[in-house]
Amino acid sequence: MAAAIGALTLRATRAGLYSRLTSGVQGVDATTYPVLSGLARVGPVTATKLAEAIGMDRTVATRYATRLQEAGLIDRRPDPADARATELVLTAEGERAVTALRGAMESFLAEEMATWPPGEAAAFAMRLEHLTESLVQGEAGRSC
Amino acid sequence: MAAAIGALTLRATRAGLYSRLTSGVQGVDATTYPVLSGLARVGPVTATKLAEAIGMDRTVATRYATRLQEAGLIDRRPDPADARATELVLTAEGERAVTALRGAMESFLAEEMATWPPGEAAAFAMRLEHLTESLVQGEAGRSC
DNA sequence: TATTGTTATACTCTATAACTATA
């Protein structure tokens, strides 16, 4: 179990997964992927809030957002409620990219879980999610 | 499920896990951890073979091995069968460090899995291992 | 000629600090 977690969190594994997912989509790479998928998950938000949501530094998030904007996948618009804030939103092309990325991930998972007993996938996902939360919380707790 | 995998493979999560594990052990950090634990797993090997085993570049493995050697955790000895090769081995202090690291990981996992139904842990570990293998193999296969 | 170990170099990613504009 420890070995499996170790292997899954290896930089090479992570980089391999992301680059495989993004290889078919123009304008996205392993580093900008979390920003794009995060934006798709939480909807239009400011860069600071998005950075918090995906566990990334503000400055990195804004830089990657600029890259994605240059690629035409996301857009910036002023927040009507706060003139300081800028909201990030997916463009139509960005939506298509996200759809493609999700499709690639889902087809991989479907293939992987094809032989699993019914109902196992949900239980596995729940445990994996909880495990990750514990890891993140444990880290956050350490700074207190 | 995709979200759980995404979160687990996030750089921040990985860095957090590794730095938490290694925070109590002198001479090991998040970057040298895979080298040390890999060496403990596969036994005395050359830097090139160790790098392959843990999915890391040869040059990076040798540099991190040097760091670990300077910290007194591993040692280099000539391979009797091949004068070109140098075998990496754990020192007594390195063995103690690995034991401490494994203990930290296992206590975390034990705490996490305390509420799981009996037998679930083994099934979960098996599926997680298989999932990771598929990710790695899929990446390797792409280069052919 | 190929391989091992290593070092040098350049490149990318990340983080700290600082700046501007607005609340």
Next chain:
DNA sequence: TATAGTTATAGAGTATAACAATA
């Protein structure tokens, strides 16, 4: 004064290439 966004700078990590020694 504090916060959002951004940019600049420095530091760490990684990968490509090249070297000497040996198979």
